[in-house]
Amino acid sequence: MKRNIVLIGFMGTGKSTVGKILAHKISFEYIDTDREVEKVTGLTISQIFDNHGEQRFRSEESIVAHKVSTLQQKIISTGGGIVLRPENVETLQSTGLLIELTATPEVIWERVSRRSHRPLIKKEMNAEVIAELMAGREPYYQCADYRIDTSEKTLLQVVEEIEKILQAREKEQGETWFRPLVGRKAIELSREA
């Protein structure tokens, strides 16, 4: 049974931001594979790409993918390229529900051109270049269980869409995503009611 939510998708689709909000809302812990790679290496993603190359980053990312897949009740936001290695997809799928976030190239460019911490995004790019990169990645995102177009949605609307998916799965597949309150907190709340 699936026990983690794994957000996949192209850079700038909102995986990190949405993941954080969703985790807070449903009281799951939040993990970002990019942050885990940075913690393990003591380097920023840009430093790894610049000083050691993309392959080193991909190796670290695979190790993290395996590690996070052993956990439970986590919202896992991934880096956009994690799906490039089939072994990562297989391991993430073993315990995670894969939700792909998408957006149009124009929206993506609008979102990612504001900040410069993504080594694969260059200042001189534009929406057309983004569209080409996205087309190359498209087959890799087919592994997703669900897809949400975020182009015209607020962050909260995206989060709500994911919550609807989880509610439907609770009804239809008997999964538990919204944990009942247990222990002291539940007793305190029932006294207040």
Ligand SMILES: Nc1ncnc2c1ncn2[C@@H]1O[C@H](COP(=O)(O)OP(=O)(O)O)[C@@H](O)[C@H]1O
């Ligand atoms: N639905 C959305 N509406 C408005 N801004 C968004 C939305 N999704 C993401 N963003 C913004 O786009 C930027 C990139 O988002 P981020 O979560 O880092 O994407 P990813 O982790 O997929 O690369 C952030 O500044 C974020 O606030």
Ligand SMILES: O=C(O)C1=C[C@@H](OP(=O)(O)O)[C@@H](O)[C@H](O)C1
């Ligand atoms: O698409 C990619 O190959 C990458 C996406 C980035 O994460 P975000 O998708 O969170 O930007 C980060 O892992 C790295 O810069 C490479």
Ligand SMILES: [Mg+2]
């Ligand atoms: Mg991210």
